[in-house]
Amino acid sequence: MKVREIDRDEDLLADVARGDTNALRELYRSFEKPLYSLGLRWMQGDRQLAEELVQEVTLRIWRAAGTYDASRGAARSWIFGIARNVATDLYRKSLRQPVPVEEVEGSGPGHLDDQAAWRTWEISKILQDLPLEQQKVIELAYVCQFTQSEMARTLGIPLGTVKTRIQLALSKLEPAFLEAGLVEGETR
Amino acid sequence: MSDGHLDAELWDHVLEDDGVAPTVQAHLASCSRCSAVALRRRRVVELLKETEVTEDVPQNLEADVFELVRLDHVAQVVRDAALAPPPPAHLEEAALSRALQDTPVAPVVTPAGGWGRRTGAGLLAAAAVAAALFAITSYRQVGDLRERVKELQVASGEPGVPDGHDMQLVSFDPQQGSADLELVHFRHDNYKFLLRTRDLAVTPPGNHYELWLVGRGGDVSAGSFRIVKPDDITFSFQIGVDPKAFPDLVVTVEKDDGDPARSGRVLMRGVIDPQHVDH
Numbered sequence A: 001m002k003v004r005e006i007d008r009d010e011d012l013l014a015d016v017a018r019g020d021t022n023a024l025r026e027l028y029r030s031f032e033k034p035l036y037s038l039g040l041r042w043m044q045g046d047r048q049l050a051e052e053l054v055q056e057v058t059l060r061i062w063r064a065a066g067t068y069d070a071s072r073g074a075a076r077s078w079i080f081g082i083a084r085n086v087a088t089d090l091y092r093k094s095l096r097q098p099v100p101v102e103e104v105e106g107s108g109p110g111h112l113d114d115q116a117a118w119r120t121w122e123i124s125k126i127l128q129d130l131p132l133e134q135q136k137v138i139e140l141a142y143v144c145q146f147t148q149s150e151m152a153r154t155l156g157i158p159l160g161t162v163k164t165r166i167q168l169a170l171s172k173l174e175p176a177f178l179e180a181g182l183v184e185g186e187t188r
Numbered sequence B: 001m002s003d004g005h006l007d008a009e010l011w012d013h014v015l016e017d018d019g020v021a022p023t024v025q026a027h028l029a030s031c032s033r034c035s036a037v038a039l040r041r042r043r044v045v046e047l048l049k050e051t052e053v054t055e056d057v058p059q060n061l062e063a064d065v066f067e068l069v070r071l072d073h074v075a076q077v078v079r080d081a082a083l084a085p086p087p088p089a090h091l092e093e094a095a096l097s098r099a100l101q102d103t104p105v106a107p108v109v110t111p112a113g114g115w116g117r118r119t120g121a122g123l124l125a126a127a128a129v130a131a132a133l134f135a136i137t138s139y140r141q142v143g144d145l146r147e148r149v150k151e152l153q154v155a156s157g158e159p160g161v162p163d164g165h166d167m168q169l170v171s172f173d174p175q176q177g178s179a180d181l182e183l184v185h186f187r188h189d190n191y192k193f194l195l196r197t198r199d200l201a202v203t204p205p206g207n208h209y210e211l212w213l214v215g216r217g218g219d220v221s222a223g224s225f226r227i228v229k230p231d232d233i234t235f236s237f238q239i240g241v242d243p244k245a246f247p248d249l250v251v252t253v254e255k256d257d258g259d260p261a262r263s264g265r266v267l268m269r270g271v272i273d274p275q276h277v278d279h
Protein backbone atom coordinates (compact mmCIF):
# COMPACT_ATOMS: atom_id res chain seq x y z
CA MET A 1 0.00 0.00 0.00
CA LYS A 2 2.66 2.45 1.06
CA VAL A 3 4.93 1.89 -1.90
CA ARG A 4 2.16 2.74 -4.31
CA GLU A 5 1.39 5.88 -2.35
CA ILE A 6 4.97 7.11 -2.48
CA ASP A 7 5.12 6.56 -6.23
CA ARG A 8 1.86 8.44 -6.50
CA ASP A 9 3.34 11.55 -4.84
CA GLU A 10 6.24 11.45 -7.26
CA ASP A 11 3.96 11.04 -10.26
CA LEU A 12 1.87 13.92 -9.03
CA LEU A 13 4.92 16.15 -8.66
CA ALA A 14 5.87 15.39 -12.25
CA ASP A 15 2.38 16.44 -13.36
CA VAL A 16 2.57 19.58 -11.22
CA ALA A 17 5.84 20.44 -12.93
CA ARG A 18 3.92 20.37 -16.21
CA GLY A 19 1.46 22.89 -14.80
CA ASP A 20 -1.33 20.51 -13.87
CA THR A 21 -3.33 22.18 -11.11
CA ASN A 22 -5.50 19.09 -10.61
CA ALA A 23 -2.37 17.15 -9.72
CA LEU A 24 -1.41 19.95 -7.35
CA ARG A 25 -4.81 19.68 -5.71
CA GLU A 26 -4.51 15.92 -5.27
CA LEU A 27 -1.03 16.29 -3.83
CA TYR A 28 -2.24 19.10 -1.60
CA ARG A 29 -4.99 16.92 -0.18
CA SER A 30 -2.45 14.28 0.76
CA PHE A 31 -0.33 16.69 2.79
CA GLU A 32 -2.69 19.40 4.00
CA LYS A 33 -3.47 17.82 7.34
CA PRO A 34 0.04 16.48 8.07
CA LEU A 35 1.54 19.85 7.19
CA TYR A 36 -0.96 21.86 9.18
CA SER A 37 -0.44 19.57 12.19
CA LEU A 38 3.28 19.99 11.95
CA GLY A 39 2.87 23.72 11.40
CA LEU A 40 0.93 24.03 14.64
CA ARG A 41 3.78 22.39 16.50
CA TRP A 42 6.47 24.43 14.76
CA MET A 43 4.54 27.65 15.28
CA GLN A 44 3.75 26.77 18.87
CA GLY A 45 0.03 26.61 18.33
CA ASP A 46 -0.34 29.76 16.21
CA ARG A 47 -3.10 28.79 13.77
CA GLN A 48 -2.59 31.72 11.45
CA LEU A 49 1.08 30.98 11.04
CA ALA A 50 0.30 27.30 10.48
CA GLU A 51 -2.09 28.35 7.69
CA GLU A 52 0.54 30.60 6.18
CA LEU A 53 2.94 27.72 6.24
CA VAL A 54 0.56 25.53 4.24
CA GLN A 55 -0.02 28.35 1.73
CA GLU A 56 3.61 29.16 1.21
CA VAL A 57 4.71 25.53 0.96
CA THR A 58 2.05 24.81 -1.67
CA LEU A 59 3.15 27.81 -3.73
CA ARG A 60 6.77 26.78 -3.56
CA ILE A 61 5.86 23.26 -4.67
CA TRP A 62 3.85 24.77 -7.51
CA ARG A 63 6.74 26.90 -8.66
CA ALA A 64 9.58 24.52 -8.05
CA ALA A 65 8.09 21.11 -8.87
CA GLY A 66 10.25 21.07 -12.00
CA THR A 67 13.40 21.08 -9.88
CA TYR A 68 12.42 17.96 -7.96
CA ASP A 69 14.71 15.07 -8.78
CA ALA A 70 13.28 11.68 -7.85
CA SER A 71 16.72 10.07 -7.91
CA ARG A 72 17.74 12.22 -4.96
CA GLY A 73 14.97 11.22 -2.58
CA ALA A 74 11.30 10.63 -2.01
CA ALA A 75 8.79 13.34 -2.82
CA ARG A 76 7.66 13.51 0.77
CA SER A 77 11.24 14.22 1.95
CA TRP A 78 11.51 16.99 -0.61
CA ILE A 79 8.24 18.52 0.58
CA PHE A 80 9.32 18.16 4.19
CA GLY A 81 12.55 20.03 3.39
CA ILE A 82 10.60 22.90 1.84
CA ALA A 83 8.24 22.94 4.82
CA ARG A 84 11.09 23.11 7.29
CA ASN A 85 12.72 26.04 5.45
CA VAL A 86 9.49 27.97 5.22
CA ALA A 87 8.71 27.24 8.87
CA THR A 88 12.11 28.54 9.94
CA ASP A 89 11.53 31.80 8.04
CA LEU A 90 8.02 32.23 9.34
CA TYR A 91 9.01 31.45 12.90
CA ARG A 92 11.88 33.92 12.86
CA LYS A 93 9.63 36.58 11.42
CA SER A 94 7.04 35.89 14.08
CA LEU A 95 9.61 36.54 16.77
CA ARG A 96 10.27 39.94 15.22
CA GLN A 97 13.89 39.66 16.16
CA PRO A 98 16.77 37.72 14.71
CA VAL A 99 17.52 34.43 16.37
CA PRO A 100 21.22 33.73 16.87
CA VAL A 101 22.24 30.90 14.60
CA GLU A 102 23.64 28.73 17.38
CA GLU A 103 20.29 28.76 19.16
CA VAL A 104 18.52 27.42 16.12
CA GLU A 105 21.00 24.71 15.28
CA GLY A 106 19.92 21.14 16.02
CA SER A 107 16.34 22.10 16.54
CA GLY A 108 13.79 23.36 14.10
CA PRO A 109 11.42 26.30 14.38
CA GLY A 110 9.74 26.54 17.75
CA HIS A 111 12.57 24.36 19.05
CA LEU A 112 10.83 21.24 17.82
CA ASP A 113 13.60 18.77 17.20
CA ASP A 114 13.97 17.76 13.58
CA GLN A 115 13.70 14.05 14.29
CA ALA A 116 10.40 14.57 16.07
CA ALA A 117 9.16 16.83 13.28
CA TRP A 118 10.07 14.25 10.67
CA ARG A 119 8.32 11.50 12.67
CA THR A 120 5.18 13.61 13.00
CA TRP A 121 5.23 14.27 9.26
CA GLU A 122 5.76 10.62 8.32
CA ILE A 123 3.20 9.28 10.76
CA SER A 124 0.51 11.75 9.85
CA LYS A 125 1.14 11.11 6.13
CA ILE A 126 0.80 7.37 6.76
CA LEU A 127 -2.39 7.91 8.77
CA GLN A 128 -3.84 9.78 5.78
CA ASP A 129 -3.65 6.57 3.78
CA LEU A 130 -5.91 4.64 6.14
CA PRO A 131 -9.60 4.31 5.32
CA LEU A 132 -11.45 7.14 7.04
CA GLU A 133 -13.17 5.01 9.66
CA GLN A 134 -9.85 3.51 10.71
CA GLN A 135 -8.23 6.94 10.78
CA LYS A 136 -10.98 8.06 13.11
CA VAL A 137 -10.50 5.24 15.63
CA ILE A 138 -6.74 5.75 15.68
CA GLU A 139 -7.12 9.48 16.26
CA LEU A 140 -9.69 8.95 18.99
CA ALA A 141 -7.65 6.24 20.66
CA TYR A 142 -4.22 7.80 20.56
CA VAL A 143 -4.53 11.48 19.80
CA CYS A 144 -7.59 12.12 21.94
CA GLN A 145 -6.74 9.20 24.25
CA PHE A 146 -10.31 7.98 24.52
CA THR A 147 -10.96 4.65 26.20
CA GLN A 148 -12.48 1.98 23.98
CA SER A 149 -15.87 2.32 25.65
CA GLU A 150 -15.79 6.11 25.21
CA MET A 151 -15.03 5.51 21.56
CA ALA A 152 -17.89 3.03 21.23
CA ARG A 153 -20.24 5.67 22.67
CA THR A 154 -18.83 8.51 20.55
CA LEU A 155 -18.96 6.55 17.31
CA GLY A 156 -22.19 4.76 18.14
CA ILE A 157 -20.73 1.33 17.40
CA PRO A 158 -20.38 -1.79 19.58
CA LEU A 159 -17.27 -2.17 21.70
CA GLY A 160 -16.28 -5.26 19.74
CA THR A 161 -16.31 -3.26 16.50
CA VAL A 162 -14.06 -0.62 18.07
CA LYS A 163 -11.54 -3.31 18.99
CA THR A 164 -11.66 -4.87 15.53
CA ARG A 165 -11.18 -1.52 13.81
CA ILE A 166 -8.25 -0.55 15.99
CA GLN A 167 -6.55 -3.89 15.33
CA LEU A 168 -7.23 -3.65 11.64
CA ALA A 169 -5.79 -0.15 11.50
CA LEU A 170 -2.77 -1.09 13.58
CA SER A 171 -2.00 -4.10 11.42
CA LYS A 172 -1.92 -1.79 8.41
CA LEU A 173 0.17 0.80 10.20
CA GLU A 174 2.78 -1.68 11.38
CA PRO A 175 4.26 -2.54 7.94
CA ALA A 176 3.98 1.10 6.86
CA PHE A 177 5.92 2.22 9.93
CA LEU A 178 8.44 -0.50 9.25
CA GLU A 179 8.90 0.62 5.68
CA ALA A 180 9.26 4.25 6.68
CA GLY A 181 11.97 3.24 9.14
CA LEU A 182 9.94 4.42 12.11
CA VAL A 183 10.25 1.01 13.78
CA GLU A 184 12.81 -1.70 13.31
CA GLY A 185 12.39 -5.32 12.38
CA GLU A 186 11.65 -7.62 9.50
CA THR A 187 8.59 -7.48 7.35
CA ARG A 188 6.47 -10.53 8.06
CA MET B 1 -1.78 -18.24 14.98
CA SER B 2 0.32 -18.92 11.90
CA ASP B 3 3.36 -21.18 11.61
CA GLY B 4 2.92 -21.76 15.32
CA HIS B 5 3.64 -18.05 15.92
CA LEU B 6 1.27 -15.49 17.37
CA ASP B 7 -0.41 -12.70 15.42
CA ALA B 8 -3.76 -11.27 16.49
CA GLU B 9 -3.08 -12.50 20.03
CA LEU B 10 -0.02 -10.26 20.06
CA TRP B 11 -2.11 -7.17 19.34
CA ASP B 12 -4.38 -8.18 22.24
CA HIS B 13 -1.29 -8.57 24.35
CA VAL B 14 0.03 -5.14 23.37
CA LEU B 15 -3.29 -3.37 23.70
CA GLU B 16 -4.70 -4.94 26.86
CA ASP B 17 -2.94 -4.00 30.04
CA ASP B 18 -4.76 -6.55 32.13
CA GLY B 19 -4.75 -10.30 31.93
CA VAL B 20 -2.39 -11.69 29.34
CA ALA B 21 -3.44 -15.17 28.44
CA PRO B 22 -1.05 -17.74 30.00
CA THR B 23 -0.58 -19.46 26.64
CA VAL B 24 0.56 -16.18 25.04
CA GLN B 25 2.86 -15.49 27.96
CA ALA B 26 4.38 -18.95 27.67
CA HIS B 27 4.94 -18.58 23.92
CA LEU B 28 6.56 -15.18 24.31
CA ALA B 29 8.92 -16.52 26.94
CA SER B 30 10.24 -19.09 24.53
CA CYS B 31 9.94 -17.37 21.12
CA SER B 32 12.31 -14.54 20.30
CA ARG B 33 10.56 -13.80 17.01
CA CYS B 34 7.18 -13.15 18.63
CA SER B 35 8.82 -11.17 21.45
CA ALA B 36 10.45 -8.92 18.85
CA VAL B 37 7.12 -8.43 17.09
CA ALA B 38 5.42 -7.59 20.38
CA LEU B 39 8.14 -5.06 21.12
CA ARG B 40 7.77 -3.49 17.70
CA ARG B 41 4.01 -3.27 18.04
CA ARG B 42 4.38 -1.58 21.40
CA ARG B 43 6.60 0.98 19.67
CA VAL B 44 3.98 1.53 16.96
CA VAL B 45 1.44 2.33 19.66
CA GLU B 46 3.90 4.58 21.54
CA LEU B 47 4.65 6.53 18.36
CA LEU B 48 0.96 7.05 17.75
CA LYS B 49 0.55 8.36 21.27
CA GLU B 50 3.39 10.84 20.74
CA THR B 51 2.02 12.07 17.42
CA GLU B 52 0.02 15.25 17.66
CA VAL B 53 -2.19 15.09 14.63
CA THR B 54 -4.40 18.10 14.65
CA GLU B 55 -8.13 17.94 15.22
CA ASP B 56 -9.27 19.79 12.14
CA VAL B 57 -7.76 21.81 9.37
CA PRO B 58 -9.60 25.13 8.82
CA GLN B 59 -12.28 24.63 6.19
CA ASN B 60 -11.27 27.61 4.08
CA LEU B 61 -7.63 26.63 3.82
CA GLU B 62 -7.72 24.68 0.58
CA ALA B 63 -9.77 27.38 -1.17
CA ASP B 64 -7.40 30.10 0.05
CA VAL B 65 -4.33 28.20 -1.01
CA PHE B 66 -5.69 27.59 -4.51
CA GLU B 67 -6.72 31.22 -4.86
CA LEU B 68 -3.07 32.05 -4.18
CA VAL B 69 -1.98 29.55 -6.80
CA ARG B 70 -4.42 31.11 -9.26
CA LEU B 71 -3.13 34.58 -8.48
CA ASP B 72 0.36 33.28 -9.02
CA HIS B 73 -0.60 33.15 -12.70
CA VAL B 74 -1.35 36.85 -12.47
CA ALA B 75 1.93 37.48 -10.68
CA GLN B 76 3.68 35.76 -13.57
CA VAL B 77 1.97 38.04 -16.06
CA VAL B 78 2.88 41.06 -13.95
CA ARG B 79 6.48 39.91 -13.97
CA ASP B 80 6.42 39.52 -17.74
CA ALA B 81 4.81 42.91 -18.23
CA ALA B 82 7.21 44.60 -15.85
CA LEU B 83 10.06 43.06 -17.80
CA ALA B 84 8.80 43.81 -21.28
CA PRO B 85 9.74 47.11 -22.87
CA PRO B 86 6.67 49.38 -23.15
CA PRO B 87 4.97 48.83 -26.50
CA PRO B 88 5.35 51.68 -29.00
CA ALA B 89 2.68 54.27 -28.26
CA HIS B 90 1.55 54.41 -31.86
CA LEU B 91 -0.22 52.58 -34.62
CA GLU B 92 -2.96 50.31 -33.60
CA GLU B 93 -2.43 48.77 -37.01
CA ALA B 94 0.93 47.34 -36.06
CA ALA B 95 -0.60 45.85 -32.99
CA LEU B 96 -3.46 44.54 -35.04
CA SER B 97 -1.26 42.75 -37.50
CA ARG B 98 0.65 41.23 -34.63
CA ALA B 99 -2.56 40.09 -33.02
CA LEU B 100 -3.71 38.64 -36.31
CA GLN B 101 -0.73 36.40 -36.56
CA ASP B 102 -1.75 32.94 -35.57
CA THR B 103 0.64 32.54 -32.69
CA PRO B 104 -0.05 29.57 -30.49
CA VAL B 105 0.34 30.53 -26.88
CA ALA B 106 1.91 28.55 -24.12
CA PRO B 107 0.08 27.98 -20.88
CA VAL B 108 1.32 30.40 -18.21
CA VAL B 109 1.94 27.61 -15.85
CA THR B 110 5.68 27.19 -15.84
CA PRO B 111 6.80 27.80 -12.28
CA ALA B 112 9.81 29.91 -13.20
CA GLY B 113 9.67 33.09 -15.22
CA GLY B 114 11.93 33.80 -18.15
CA TRP B 115 14.58 36.17 -16.95
CA GLY B 116 17.34 35.74 -19.47
CA ARG B 117 16.21 38.12 -22.17
CA ARG B 118 16.23 41.36 -20.17
CA THR B 119 18.99 43.83 -19.63
CA GLY B 120 20.15 46.79 -17.60
CA ALA B 121 17.87 48.92 -15.50
CA GLY B 122 14.88 46.83 -16.49
CA LEU B 123 16.54 43.82 -15.00
CA LEU B 124 17.15 45.57 -11.69
CA ALA B 125 13.60 46.79 -11.49
CA ALA B 126 12.42 43.36 -12.49
CA ALA B 127 14.44 41.79 -9.74
CA ALA B 128 12.85 44.19 -7.26
CA VAL B 129 9.41 43.24 -8.49
CA ALA B 130 10.22 39.56 -8.41
CA ALA B 131 11.56 39.78 -4.88
CA ALA B 132 8.52 41.72 -3.82
CA LEU B 133 6.17 39.33 -5.58
CA PHE B 134 7.77 36.45 -3.82
CA ALA B 135 6.99 38.16 -0.56
CA ILE B 136 3.29 38.40 -1.33
CA THR B 137 2.92 34.67 -1.01
CA SER B 138 2.98 34.94 2.74
CA TYR B 139 0.51 37.76 2.66
CA ARG B 140 -2.31 36.77 4.92
CA GLN B 141 -5.46 37.88 3.23
CA VAL B 142 -5.87 36.50 -0.23
CA GLY B 143 -8.25 39.34 -1.01
CA ASP B 144 -5.49 41.87 -0.41
CA LEU B 145 -3.25 40.39 -3.04
CA ARG B 146 -4.44 42.40 -5.97
CA GLU B 147 -3.95 45.62 -4.07
CA ARG B 148 -0.57 44.42 -3.00
CA VAL B 149 0.51 43.64 -6.55
CA LYS B 150 -0.45 47.19 -7.52
CA GLU B 151 1.50 48.69 -4.61
CA LEU B 152 4.52 46.67 -5.58
CA GLN B 153 4.35 47.81 -9.16
CA VAL B 154 4.11 51.43 -8.11
CA ALA B 155 6.86 51.02 -5.54
CA SER B 156 9.20 49.46 -8.07
CA GLY B 157 8.64 52.34 -10.50
CA GLU B 158 7.58 49.99 -13.23
CA PRO B 159 5.05 51.34 -15.69
CA GLY B 160 2.65 48.45 -15.79
CA VAL B 161 0.01 48.87 -13.16
CA PRO B 162 -2.12 45.77 -13.42
CA ASP B 163 -5.81 46.14 -13.11
CA GLY B 164 -7.24 42.69 -13.39
CA HIS B 165 -10.96 42.09 -13.64
CA ASP B 166 -12.81 38.83 -13.70
CA MET B 167 -15.31 38.13 -16.37
CA GLN B 168 -17.34 35.07 -17.05
CA LEU B 169 -17.24 33.39 -20.40
CA VAL B 170 -20.40 31.41 -20.88
CA SER B 171 -20.07 27.89 -22.07
CA PHE B 172 -22.62 27.02 -24.74
CA ASP B 173 -22.44 23.32 -24.38
CA PRO B 174 -22.36 21.98 -20.84
CA GLN B 175 -20.57 18.88 -22.15
CA GLN B 176 -17.68 21.06 -23.13
CA GLY B 177 -16.59 22.28 -19.71
CA SER B 178 -16.24 25.93 -18.85
CA ALA B 179 -13.82 28.80 -18.75
CA ASP B 180 -13.26 32.12 -17.00
CA LEU B 181 -11.46 34.97 -18.54
CA GLU B 182 -9.54 37.61 -16.70
CA LEU B 183 -8.43 40.84 -18.30
CA VAL B 184 -5.22 42.25 -16.97
CA HIS B 185 -4.52 45.79 -18.02
CA PHE B 186 -1.21 47.55 -18.01
CA ARG B 187 -0.60 51.11 -19.04
CA HIS B 188 0.57 51.90 -22.57
CA ASP B 189 -2.49 50.08 -23.93
CA ASN B 190 -0.95 46.81 -23.02
CA TYR B 191 -3.52 44.15 -22.22
CA LYS B 192 -3.41 40.52 -21.43
CA PHE B 193 -6.15 37.97 -21.16
CA LEU B 194 -5.85 35.03 -18.87
CA LEU B 195 -8.17 32.31 -20.06
CA ARG B 196 -8.67 29.66 -17.46
CA THR B 197 -10.35 26.56 -18.79
CA ARG B 198 -11.93 23.84 -16.75
CA ASP B 199 -12.31 20.44 -18.37
CA LEU B 200 -12.80 21.97 -21.76
CA ALA B 201 -13.24 19.25 -24.37
CA VAL B 202 -10.08 17.96 -26.00
CA THR B 203 -9.39 19.81 -29.27
CA PRO B 204 -10.41 17.60 -32.22
CA PRO B 205 -7.42 16.46 -34.33
CA GLY B 206 -6.68 18.81 -37.21
CA ASN B 207 -8.29 21.72 -35.37
CA HIS B 208 -7.37 24.34 -32.81
CA TYR B 209 -9.31 26.61 -30.52
CA GLU B 210 -9.03 30.29 -31.11
CA LEU B 211 -9.94 33.25 -28.94
CA TRP B 212 -11.36 36.21 -30.89
CA LEU B 213 -12.15 39.79 -30.03
CA VAL B 214 -15.14 40.88 -32.04
CA GLY B 215 -16.17 44.49 -32.62
CA ARG B 216 -17.41 46.91 -35.26
CA GLY B 217 -13.92 46.83 -36.77
CA GLY B 218 -14.19 43.10 -37.39
CA ASP B 219 -12.64 40.07 -35.74
CA VAL B 220 -9.22 40.08 -34.16
CA SER B 221 -7.57 36.84 -33.18
CA ALA B 222 -6.04 36.94 -29.74
CA GLY B 223 -4.34 33.60 -30.29
CA SER B 224 -4.96 29.92 -30.50
CA PHE B 225 -4.67 27.08 -28.06
CA ARG B 226 -5.23 23.39 -27.81
CA ILE B 227 -6.58 21.19 -25.07
CA VAL B 228 -4.70 17.91 -25.04
CA LYS B 229 -6.46 16.50 -22.00
CA PRO B 230 -9.43 17.91 -20.09
CA ASP B 231 -7.93 19.83 -17.24
CA ASP B 232 -7.71 23.10 -15.39
CA ILE B 233 -5.35 25.13 -17.55
CA THR B 234 -4.63 28.85 -17.86
CA PHE B 235 -3.58 30.36 -21.17
CA SER B 236 -2.17 33.83 -21.55
CA PHE B 237 -2.95 36.07 -24.54
CA GLN B 238 -1.29 39.34 -25.34
CA ILE B 239 -3.84 41.79 -26.73
CA GLY B 240 -2.69 44.48 -29.10
CA VAL B 241 -6.01 46.27 -29.49
CA ASP B 242 -8.23 48.26 -27.17
CA PRO B 243 -10.75 45.78 -25.79
CA LYS B 244 -13.33 48.59 -25.64
CA ALA B 245 -13.48 48.57 -29.44
CA PHE B 246 -13.79 44.79 -29.55
CA PRO B 247 -16.08 44.01 -26.64
CA ASP B 248 -17.31 40.56 -27.71
CA LEU B 249 -15.22 37.53 -27.02
CA VAL B 250 -15.70 34.21 -28.71
CA VAL B 251 -13.80 30.98 -28.67
CA THR B 252 -14.15 29.00 -31.88
CA VAL B 253 -12.99 25.66 -33.21
CA GLU B 254 -10.89 26.39 -36.28
CA LYS B 255 -9.38 24.00 -38.82
CA ASP B 256 -5.59 23.85 -39.06
CA ASP B 257 -5.81 24.95 -42.71
CA GLY B 258 -3.66 28.08 -42.50
CA ASP B 259 -6.62 30.35 -43.17
CA PRO B 260 -6.38 33.21 -40.69
CA ALA B 261 -10.06 34.19 -41.05
CA ARG B 262 -12.63 33.19 -38.51
CA SER B 263 -14.85 30.44 -39.88
CA GLY B 264 -15.27 27.83 -37.16
CA ARG B 265 -18.07 26.89 -34.84
CA VAL B 266 -18.45 29.06 -31.70
CA LEU B 267 -17.63 27.17 -28.53
CA MET B 268 -18.02 29.95 -25.98
CA ARG B 269 -19.04 33.53 -25.94
CA GLY B 270 -18.51 36.38 -23.49
CA VAL B 271 -18.75 40.15 -23.31
CA ILE B 272 -16.27 42.65 -21.94
CA ASP B 273 -17.95 45.14 -19.69
CA PRO B 274 -16.58 48.55 -20.81
CA GLN B 275 -16.61 49.64 -17.16
CA HIS B 276 -13.85 47.14 -16.62
CA VAL B 277 -11.64 48.74 -19.21
CA ASP B 278 -10.38 52.09 -18.04
CA HIS B 279 -7.52 54.23 -19.15
Ligand SMILES: [Zn+2]
Binding pocket: B004, B005, B006, B027, B031, B032, B033, B034, B035
Ligand atom coordinates in the same frame (compact mmCIF):
# COMPACT_ATOMS: atom_id res chain seq x y z
ZN1 LIG C 1 6.49 -17.17 18.01
